[in-house]
Amino acid sequence: GSLALLASALVAPDWFTARMEALSDMPEALWWIIGAVLSLHFGARYQDHAHSFQREVATSAPPPVPTTTASPDSDAALTIGTLTPGPNPALEAWRSTQP
DSSP: OHHHHHHHHHHOHHHHHHHHHHHHTSOHHHHHHHHHHHHHHHHHHHHHHHHHHHHHHHHHSOOOOOOOOOOSSTTHHHHHHHHSOOOOHHHHHHHHHOO
16 A cells, blocks of 8 residues: 555646645544544454464374372382471571571
């Protein structure tokens, strides 16, 4: 569209001048309405494309790997060791500074 306007300005300057004068006579509120409609149109298109891309990625992604839980065999001692609190020097030093 911009190249067509440039070409028309070069080929028929009087025609181009008349069209640009007509555009300059449009009220400012109409320009705001046109801008809002175009913004909503292209914003909705962008949103739709983004959602379709996210749906495509979600459907093409591999299924999640099932997680395993700790069983009470050789890992039981390790699990119990991690659940029982041990000495914490930093916490003890902080507690000694508190009133």
